[in-house]
Amino acid sequence: MNIHEYQAKQVFAKYGVPTPRGIVAHTVEEAVANAKELGGNIWVVKAQIHAGGRGLGGGVKLAKSIEEVEKLAGEILGMTLVTHQTGPEGKLVQKVYIEEGADIADELYLSVVLDRAAEMPIIMASTEGGMDIETVAEKTPEKIIKVAVDPSIGFQGFHGRELVFGLGITDKAEQKKMIQFASKLYKLYMENDAEMIEINPLIKTGSGDFLALDGKMGFDDSALYRHPEIEAMRDISEEDEDEREASKYGLSYIALDGEIGCMVNGAGLAMGTMDTINYMGGTPANFLDVGGTASAETVAKGFEIILKNPNVKAIFVNIFGGIVRCDRIANGILEATKMVDVNVPVVVRLDGTNAPEAAEILKNANIDNIITATDLGDGAKKAVAAAKGE
Amino acid sequence: MSILVNRDTKVIVQGFTGSEGTFHAGQCIDYGTQIVGGVTPGKGGMEHLGRPVFNTVKEAIRATGATVSMVFVPPAFVADAVMEAADAGIELAVIITEGAPVRDMQMAKAYAVKNGMKTIGPNCPGIITAEECKIGIMPGMVFKKGTVGLISKSGTLTYEGANQVCNEGFGISTAVGIGGDPIIGLSYKQLLPMFEADPETEAIVMIGEIGGDLEIQAAKLIKEQITKPVVAFIAGQTAPKGKRMGHAGAIISGTAGTAKEKMEALEAVGVRVVVSPAEIGKAVKEVLSK
Structure with missing residues (x-):
């Protein structure tokens, strides 16, 4: 689960x-009231969406x-922000963060x-702040300092020294501030079961403070059960509606832009099925x-x-039936076609336990748009042909 | 011969009396696995599926001589169970549990390594030595005895791969589902040399997926140590960037861990890489007929 910048900063403040x-x-x-409350004479108006590259995208x-x-809050609120991480469809901006200007x-x-x-x-650090870190890693890998911290000993002095000397920080007071900064961030990471924390840029102010x-x-996600205060930060408007609906039923769904809908058991086989469709000259419409x-x-x-996808x-x-028997799944498919109006050809490949019985059930049901397949390759080929109207 | 487990392996089940543990332990017993008992704290002294239940792993080992544990403990408590097994002297823990917090598994894995206990998983189908010993949730009937070793990150692709190998007239020596979580136990790096050393295994199928760099490390190792033919498939060539495909491990960011990168690395060291999992069986036939 990801959170917004303003929420991340609330967590930072706590630590x-x-x-x-x-x-x-x-x-x-x-936005105007916030700017007045913050005071000063320079502010930054920042779009809050779950994607990087907001600055370049005009957010x-x-x-x-x-x-x-x-004026700026009016422009940014309600805009569809497109960045290299949002995909071409972009993301609707529903919140802005008003922040005091910083002396960088x-x-x-x-x-x-x-x-x-x-x-x-x-802990990864670099003097090349403000840049895309993947570009830094590719072009100047020597400018990335990596310090692994074994949780059995935690963040020690030497970890901090490796960081500050690696970053070329020579001022004693600044070294101390940076070490404290990193040590708190590590603590926050561990205590909240974070998957990733990234600060880019982390700035040094004119007076030698790090912000x-x-x-x-x-x-x-597997550890959210023990962090209710983090889970409360979930912003469901940032999540795909179909993916969320699917997850309620224990289905894992991701929309893609192809023509062949896929329904598979197991993530690896689901990806393998998409790859096979592609290999046979078709395009997968989803991962499911x-x-x-x-x-x-x-x-x-x-x-x-x-079928919501036009x-x-x-x-x-x-489906590769293992513990779940294929004859049961075949009956499930038949029942499902009664519950939902399936108006496109459905290629069914059931293999594994009781596969012959399953084939018999589907054959006897004699439903026009159900096409049976003997194996993965055969199924993908038939699905590609069916999508082309062959 | 086989790797890690065989018909003489004595296995206990942690989380024995829960619904998952009960169902799958029953299936393993039917397959012929020597399930010698189980552990459920507070239920020691009971009998379950005709086997004794113990309160602690130490007691279970003392009474049964078990060396392997199959773990079905719920995610919030699984790290504790794995560390208990390591502390008690279990040699191999096969962790089936899905949804274990990464931080917990990091700690449990480090402790297992320190105590010399091997682990498989979590979030995996387990390990099977065909027609001898099944420790996990895979459909036993798919795995016919033979000479092909199989290592897979994905559960259903393990069955798909094994099924194709058997349909081509070959069979499986041992198949290991290593799981696709960020922290896993035994991986290609440890398992490939075991298959290389196993006289019964003549070829190896490795099934990987996008994310991480285990397959790249495997390629380096294959070049240096593996003389037996290897067939590989990497799932996720068509997966969109940055999207999560069910497994926590299947995340690509930038170029690191893409299917293309992994396929090229494996091809470069002479591995027979297939672009679709539908070709695994045929490729095995090809490399074994040479």
């Missing part, structure tokens, strides 16, 4: 990680007067993520994992969600 002051606004009036603007805050002397980068190879959290100018945080226990109800729900010209049901 004493310094940030500029700011207040979130849902309307232009609120972060500097205001030098209250009138300008009003230097821009750094700092993040905490899980290093899968080392199997421990890793988180931006903040991105993602959390381990019905999970380990495909019942008539989940299959019906799956059909319903797939681009779908055929559906490929690919």
Whole structure:
């Protein structure tokens, strides 16, 4: 689960990680009131969406007067912001964060993520703040400092020294501030089961203080049960409606832009099915994992969600029945076709336990638009042909 | 021969009396696995599925001589259970539980390594040595005895791959579902050399997916240590960037961990890489007929 910048900064504040002051606004009036409350004579108006690259997309603007805050908030609120992380359809901006202007002397980068190879959290830092870190990693990998922290000992002095010397911070007071900053961020990461924290840029002010100018945080969904205060920050308007609806039924769904709807058990086989459709010259319309226990109800729900997509010209049901018997799934499919009006050809491949019985059931049902397939390759081929109207 | 488990392996079940544990332990017993008992705290002294129940793993080991544990404990408590197994001297824990917090598994894995206990999973189908020992939730009948070793991140692709291998007239020595979570136990790196050393295994199928770099590490290892033919499939060539495809592990960011990158790395070291999982069986036939 991801949270907004303004929420991340609330979490930072709780842990004493310094940030500029700011207040979130849902309307232009609120934005103006917030700017007045913050005081000063320079403000930043920042679109709050769950995606990076907001600045380049025109979602972060500097205001030098209250009138300008009003004008910019009016422009940004309600705009559809397109960045390299939103996809071409962009995201609707429903909130803006009004933040006091900061005196930027230097821009750094700092993040905490899980290093899968080392199997421990890793703190990444760079002097190249404000840039896309993937570009830095590609072009100047030597400018990224990586410090893995073994949770059994926690954040120690040497971790801090590796960071500050790596970043070329020489001033004693600044070294101390940066070490504290990183140590608090690590604590926050561990205590909240964060998946990722990224601050880009982390700025040094003219007076030598470090501030988180931006903040991105993602959390381990499996651990949310023990962090109700984090879960309360969930913004469902940032999530895809169909994906959310699917998850209520234990289905994992992601819309794609092709023509063949897929319903598969297991994430790996679901991806493998999409790959096979592609290999056979077709295009997958979605990823849909019905999970380990495909019942008539989940299959019906799956059909319903797939068919909401107007681009779908055929559906490929690919189930490898293991513990769940194929004859049951076949009956489930038949029942589902009674519950939902399936108006496109459905290619069904059922393999595994009781597959011959399942084939018999589907054959005897004699439904016009159900086409049976013997294996994965055969099914994908038939689905591609059906989508082309062959 | 086979790897890690065989007909003599003595297995206990942690989370034995829960609904999942009960159902799958029953299936394993039917398959012929030596399930010698189980652990459910507070239910020690009972009998379940005709096997003794113990309060602690230590008691279970003392009474049964088990060396392997199959873990069905719910996600919030699974790390505790795995660490208990490691502490008690279990040699291999097969963790089926799905949805374990990453931080918990990180701690449990580190403790297991420190205690010399191997782990498989979490969030995986388990391990099966065909027609001898099934420790997990896979459909046993798919796995006919043979000479092909299989390692897979994905559950259903394990069955798909094994089924194709068997339909081509070959069979499986041992199949291991390693899971696709960010922190997993045994992986290609440890399992490939085991299959290389196993006289019964003649070829290896490895099924990977997008995210992480385990397959890239495997490619390096194959170049240096593996002489047996390897067939590989990487799921997720058509997955959109940055999207999560069910498994927490299947996240791509930028170029790191894409299917293309992994396929190229494996091809470069002589692995027979297939672009569709529908080709796994045929590719195995091809490499074994050479």
